[in-house]
Amino acid sequence: MSTSSTGPVVRTFGVEEEFLLLDPRTAVNLPLAAEVAGRLPPPLRDRSRPEFRPSMMEMVTDVCTSTEELSQQLRAGRGAAAEAARQAGAALIAVGATPVAEADPQTAAATDLRFRAITDHYGPIARDPALCGCHVHVGVADPDLAVEICTRLRADLPLLQALTANSPLSLGTDTGYASWRCVQLRRWPTVGPWPHLRSTTEFERTVAALVASGDMMDDSMVLWWARPSRSFPTVEIRAADVCPDPDDTVLLAALVRALVDTAAHTPAPAVPDVLVNAAHGSAARYGMSGTLLDAHTGRARPAWDLxxxxxxRITPALRRHHDVETVTAGLHRIHRDGTGAERQRRLLAEGLSIPRTLARVSGTQ
Known part of the structure; x- marks a missing residue:
């Protein structure tokens, strides 16, 4: 972490959230992203991004320094997007995977050359039902340090995945997984844990080899759970489902910032790939509802013990960023109310329909 004459410099951070546009009556995906974006007020239209599916919408924050600032931007973005979706006849839903059906399986390839190239390269995989994640960027100016941090975080990201699990449904039924998004994404060749890399040179050499193999279309398709951003001087963490509530997103972002800040000063643990993959599989299946594989030790432990x-381990970084109370309150809330997946299952068990359950969990009803 950089310092100045007045003390430690706070690491900046920002968030990208992806949402589904669903039919309020049936929860079937609606391809209305362009119309919804056009209905956003101009200041917030600049914080929307086109996504791979026309039934998806992405809202981003500006660069923030505090969780209070981040929370305000998240709420403003979600509120404006939800109202624009309502005007277009859709519901903006924060859920990690298509819960019922993608009525129109086409991508946005018709209007975007890059999306067309992805669809041509990956074929049927690119036509899988839409998925929504939450990506957190944390400022790291040194490219080599950014690579090192991604390596040092490999064993910690499964727990963040479990805390944010929010996609138990597919084809209108419970999959038995807390995060079906993470299961579905395994079909993509370059989605998953970050490899054990130690420098930008090694990173660039690895990416070039994957592109040469055809597994990776080009260097824009580095889609690992952690990566140095191509566009900003940041480390981007991509393991989380989109969170059901802005407070959950704030908690995730605070945890990620503290993890990145801690990893900037901590040697990389030697964690075998097989354990990292198994820990992500455990997180996808169980979320926070039982035990999880601890990739650091190779042993199963109660999720909340982890x-x-x-x-x-990260409390010093939380203190530096004045985030201890935010994280404590956020974790207490999830422990009490459950993850997004647990909240959905509880409402469904009470007899709510899928559309009403998703609207309730996303705060749009």
């Missing part, structure tokens, strides 16, 4: 150990 949270306690993580918080103990």
């Amino acid at each position: 949270v306690g150990a993580l918080v103990d």
